[in-house]
Amino acid sequence: MATKRKLNIAVSGLNAIDSPGPGVAVIRALREAKSFDCKIIGLAYESLEPGIFMHDLVDKTYQIPYPLAGIDAIMERIEYIHANEQLDVIIPNFDSELYPFIRLEPKLKEMGIHMCLPTMEQFEERHKVNLNEFGEKYGINVPKSKNISNSSEIKDISKDFKYPVLVKGKYYDAYVAYNADQVKTYYNKISAKWGVPIIIQEFVHGTEFNVTGLGDGLGNTIAAVPMRKQYITEKGKAWGGISVADKKMIELTDQFISQTKWRSGFELELMKDKENKFHLLEINPRMPAWIYLSVGVGQNIPEALVNLAMGETVEPFTEYTVGKMFVRYAWDMIVDIKEFHAISQEGEL
Amino acid sequence: MNIKQNIAVSGAGMIFNPNTGETYTVNPIGAEIINNIKEGQSLNEMREKFTSKYSVEPSTFQNDYEDFINLMRNFSLIEDGD
Numbered sequence A: 001m002a003t004k005r006k007l008n009i010a011v012s013g014l015n016a017i018d019s020p021g022p023g024v025a026v027i028r029a030l031r032e033a034k035s036f037d038c039k040i041i042g043l044a045y046e047s048l049e050p051g052i053f054m055h056d057l058v059d060k061t062y063q064i065p066y067p068l069a070g071i072d073a074i075m076e077r078i079e080y081i082h083a084n085e086q087l088d089v090i091i092p093n094f095d096s097e098l099y100p101f102i103r104l105e106p107k108l109k110e111m112g113i114h115m116c117l118p119t120m121e122q123f124e125e126r127h128k129v130n131l132n133e134f135g136e137k138y139g140i141n142v143p144k145s146k147n148i149s150n151s152s153e154i155k156d157i158s159k160d161f162k163y164p165v166l167v168k169g170k171y172y173d174a175y176v177a178y179n180a181d182q183v184k185t186y187y188n189k190i191s192a193k194w195g196v197p198i199i200i201q202e203f204v205h206g207t208e209f210n211v212t213g214l215g216d217g218l219g220n221t222i223a224a225v226p227m228r229k230q231y232i233t234e235k236g237k238a239w240g241g242i243s244v245a246d247k248k249m250i251e252l253t254d255q256f257i258s259q260t261k262w263r264s265g266f267e268l269e270l271m272k273d274k275e276n277k278f279h280l281l282e283i284n285p286r287m288p289a290w291i292y293l294s295v296g297v298g299q300n301i302p303e304a305l306v307n308l309a310m311g312e313t314v315e316p317f318t319e320y321t322v323g324k325m326f327v328r329y330a331w332d333m334i335v336d337i338k339e340f341h342a343i344s345q346e347g348e349l
Numbered sequence B: 001m002n003i004k005q006n007i008a009v010s011g012a013g014m015i016f017n018p019n020t021g022e023t024y025t026v027n028p029i030g031a032e033i034i035n036n037i038k039e040g041q042s043l044n045e046m047r048e049k050f051t052s053k054y055s056v057e058p059s060t061f062q063n064d065y066e067d068f069i070n071l072m073r074n075f076s077l078i079e080d081g082d
Helices: A023-031 A071-085 A095-110 A120-125 A128-138 A151-160 A180-194 A247-260 A292-296 A301-309 A337-346 B028-038 B043-053 B058-074
Strands: A006-012 A037-044 A060-063 A089-091 A145-148 A165-168 A174-177 A198-202 A207-216 A221-232 A238-243 A263-272 A278-284 A325-327 B014-017 B022-025
Touching (some): A006 A023, A006 A071, A023 A037, A023 A292, A023 A301, A071 A095, A089 A301, A120 A128, A128 A145, A128 A198, A128 A278, A145 A151, A151 A180, A165 A180, A180 A198, A207 A238, A207 A247, A207 A301, A221 A247, A221 A292, A221 A301, A221 A325, A247 A263, A247 A278, A263 A301, A292 A301, A292 A325, B028 B043, B043 B058
Parallel strands (some): A006 A037
Antiparallel strands (some): A145 A198, A165 A174, A165 A198, A207 A221, A207 A263, A221 A238, A263 A278, B014 B022
């Protein structure tokens, strides 16, 4: 019997918290890959990211510096980890770390570390601060938005928008504001955390849908799984969802991939209004926290992404199971203080 | 008029619309009507069957049936055709 090749895969986003990173879900999918076995190396920013302590999923975890520390600091740390672990693939799962990893991609490739990332141009143009231009360029329906970098601009919002509006940070966080006072509160809250600009976006009433997918960089859709959010947390995260069959969402995904030649995993956030029209609210340039549903419906997107990263030709998935649900849950792990000390003081566990 | 092809109806009266991800529940009579429609039974056949099986006047059955069909039409569970 032929043995499967073994890959050493580093995965970030181990913060399986109330607003979860995708790492743990990605790792679960990789553990079920049919085309390879893997050793999973966790990359963590904080000592209490739950994935660090999930030893049945994560073989070894290293702390890495935040993206703000600069690419030299990140590179130095990756070199250290690579010397220990002989990495084959890195899967960065945070929007904010894509920028340094896209820049480091050629260097890492020389070291034998593969990634499947969008290009810097793709990463930038789908950014929520550029979504209006993106919609116009590719003929995709997006809600009107405006970037503001000074709180003095808040009073003029009512000239361009009807309240309520969405107030969004450039990386994370979004709040519904019903008047200028609320916009100001959220402006201060978000800008203190993520900086400016703050995005003011038209609020579209409707039902929330998401599509997760994978593009091969040549304009082909390798995978696409649409999901309707069934249970949404206060932070707007899907705590439960169901795979659906709406062809319009698949067409929209194909249009997005074929026109942008997107390479990598992604998530489209969509709102379906009363007239059954879809509005593209956001494009997340990485796999979502609910990516394990893709395995449940027959499209193991993380596995396909790894194979793309390794330079292999990946055949597109052509079907998925409709009516499969995911229901998230919280789980208390019992962790010895020694483990916490190891990751906090030595930076690895 | 028929129930949309991909609409799934369980024996217990759960309806799942795979296009929208919405689910509905109907009572046993509603489930019976839906299954009869899916089997291709005509309104006349159903009226005869339901009025003999249950204590209901033909006109009452027909009114309730039409209300039910309109409700399902509003929820996009029905396709009108030949």
